[in-house]
Amino acid sequence: MFVIPLIAAAVGAAFAVVVGRQYLKRRKPYQAIWALALGMFGVAAAFETAGQLAAWSDATYKGYYLFGGLLNVGWLGIGSLLLLVSPRAGRVAVIVMALISLISVVAVLAAHTNPALLKAQVPARGAIDVPGALPLITNLGGSLLLVGGAAWSAWKAARANAPRNRVLGLAILAAGAFVVAGGHSYAQSKGVYLAQPLSEAVGIVAMFVGFLVIEARRELAPAKPRTA
Numbered sequence: 239m240f241v242i243p244l245i246a247a248a249v250g251a252a253f254a255v256v257v258g259r260q261y262l263k264r265r266k267p268y269q270a271i272w273a274l275a276l277g278m279f280g281v282a283a284a285f286e287t288a289g290q291l292a293a294w295s296d297a298t299y300k301g302y303y304l305f306g307g308l309l310n311v312g313w314l315g316i317g318s319l320l321l322l323v324s325p326r327a328g329r330v331a332v333i334v335m336a337l338i339s340l341i342s343v344v345a346v347l348a349a350h351t352n353p354a355l356l357k358a359q360v361p362a363r364g365a366i367d368v369p370g371a372l373p374l375i376t377n378l379g380g381s382l383l384l385v386g387g388a389a390w391s392a393w394k395a396a397r398a399n400a401p402r403n404r405v406l407g408l409a410i411l412a413a414g415a416f417v418v419a420g421g422h423s424y425a426q427s428k429g430v431y432l433a434q435p436l437s438e439a440v441g442i443v444a445m446f447v448g449f450l451v452i453e454a455r456r457e458l459a460p461a462k463p464r465t466a
Contacts, residue, residue: 239359239435243286246439250280253446260453267328268320275313279442282306286435294356300346303366306438308342308376311419315380318387342372360431381419388412388448407452414444 254276261269285302289295316335320328345368355365392408421437424430 239432240287240290242435242439243283243290246435246442247280247283247287249439249442249446250276250283253442253449254280256446256449267325268317271313271317271320271332275310275317278305278310278313279438282310283438283442290359290435294358294361296351296356299351299356299361299365300349303368304342304346307373308346308368309339311380311384312338312376313380314415315383315387318383321391322387338372338376342368342376345369345372358431360425360434362429362431363426377419377422381415384415385412385419388415403451403454407448407450407454409448410451411445411448414441414446414448417441417444 254273257269257276258273260266261273282302282305285298286306289298289302312335316331319331323331346366349366349368351366352361352364355361388408389412392405392412395405395408417437418441421433421441425432425434425437
């Protein structure tokens with residue numbers, strides 16, 4: 239099982255690097271936020287890999303829960319929100335999410351984990367006593383912004399007769415985000431916890447593919463004719 243989160247960690251890290259390099263060239267705020275969030279995804283998956291490979295500990299589960307269960311989806315949603323609102327509203331959203339992140343860090347550090355539940359390969363709900371409102375705010379809100387933002391952008395691109403690669407890429411990215419969010423919700427609500435790392439891996443791969451399709455050039459620029 240540890241191979242699945244290992245794949246998610248590698249893809250998440252590669253995705254973060256690509257978006258981070260794009261930010262250094264274009265200086266778009268949403269790119270910096272997405273790079274940060276994708277880096278958190280990769281870190282969470284790395285903690286998950288360690289937990290499944292060498293048995294969960296208090297430290298590995300808290301790291302996984304903080305970056306994966308609380309922070310990365312919320313920040314991905316904020317990145318999507320920056321594409322849809324004014325810069326001023328975007329700054330307010332970033333400040334609010336930063337405060338929520340600080341509260342999350344304090345809550346996780348102060349929380350207690352359940353040693354009995356940590357014996358499972360994928361710990362069940364209740365493995366950590368963080369207040370339930372925190373994951374509800376960050377995951378539900380972030381998922382709605384991420385999936386809804388990507389779907390809305392895909393619809394707008396299709397209506398505007400945008401290049402096919404952009405429409406297709408946005409659709410794939412939205413589907414990948416839905417797989418991550420939907421898989422997590424299904425695992426928690428149905429108790430099928432092994433679905434969680436699988437949906438994370440499949441979802442992040444789909445999101446990365448969608449991003450690469452968006453960025454792909456449809457055709458090479460024609461070469462300049464040589465002069466005599």
